[in-house]
Amino acid sequence: MLKKISKALIPILVFSNLLVGCSFIDNAKTKMGLKNNDFEYIKNENVDQIIIQSTRDTGFRFVVTDKRTIQDMYSLLSSSKEAKEKTDLEPDYIFEMHMGDEVKKFNYVVGVNSKDKGNFYDDKKIYSVSSRLDNDIIQNLSFVRKPREFASIYFGSILKVLNEKKDYLNEGNKKVGIDMLSDVECTKYMLSTDIEDFKKNASKIVNNIGVIKGDKDKYDIIITVSNQGYTSKTFKTSISIENKIDHSYMPYYVTGNYDLNSWEISLVTKKPSDW
Incomplete structure (x- = not known):
């Protein structure tokens, strides 16, 4: 009878020791700042x-x-x-x-x-x-997968347009605002760290530039970004430059193709037939 009781106690004792061991480890981690x-x-x-x-x-x-x-x-x-x-x-x-x-x-x-x-x-x-x-x-x-290397293609498209028109955008130190936070199809994929990195890169190209956050009125030139669709290997977005001073308007159509682990970005000023 005693042997049977002893055998029954073994798993209980082992389990109790495990709990004590886990508790000891957790306490140690807490004291060390690891938990x-x-x-x-x-x-x-x-x-x-x-x-x-x-x-x-x-x-x-x-x-x-x-x-x-x-x-x-x-x-x-x-x-x-x-x-x-x-x-x-x-x-x-x-x-x-x-x-x-x-x-x-x-x-x-x-x-x-x-x-x-x-x-x-x-x-x-x-x-x-x-x-x-x-x-x-x-x-x-996420049941909707964002494009591969989203930050690279999305912000890279805008930077390509800024490079294309940097001389024009820097004339007269006009205030340039980028309206991308109203691009509802893509805002869910934007991260604050990526936006911050983009702002730093954009300021290297255009001196007086910022991201519009409900303050469109304070900018002289508005750059509007509007996604036109994407798959895992293609990305299309339209980017327009509107000058509120001379009332000029310049549209750009940007296409990204994912190949060899990177995005190849191209832009044109005439709307492609497949848009």
Whole structure:
């Protein structure tokens, strides 16, 4: 009888030791700053669903209920480090953690690699979260796949037009505004870090240039970007230059073809027959 009881106790003791071991490891990670305990409510399966909403396209929204995916998010968030201040960039996504009637909301900026500034935050705390949250989870959830190397083709098309007309755009130090945030077909794929990189590259070509954010009136020249469709290997966008001073208008039609792991961009001023 004693032998039977002893055999029955073995798996219980082993399981108990495993729990103690896991708890010890978690505590050690917490003390070393490798783990934070602020997201334990996700691990404890108190979260019914996580809603991920694009800040630039209200229609680009994911509702996550799969327990495995939620636990993957917990692993990434619990390994985040607390930061003293948040990034200056605008958030790309809003995360909503739903626990019955209670909802916790966080802003998330993709691709911020700074030890000092956090990219996942609410009104109480700021965290520095790995870009794997975007690469491993958000991109896998996307039912609409963005074009390959989206930033390269989208912003590269605009930069090609700026290079083509740089002498004209720099005449008289006119204020040049790029209207791309109203390009609704593509705003869901724009990330704040990519927009910031684009602004830096654009300013190397045109001296007095900015991205329009509801302030179109302050610019003398408006460059409007409007996507005309894309596949995994082709990309079409129309880019127009409107001078509000002399009332001139110049349209450009840009085509991108993906080949040999890069985009080849070409532009014409006459509308192609297949547009």
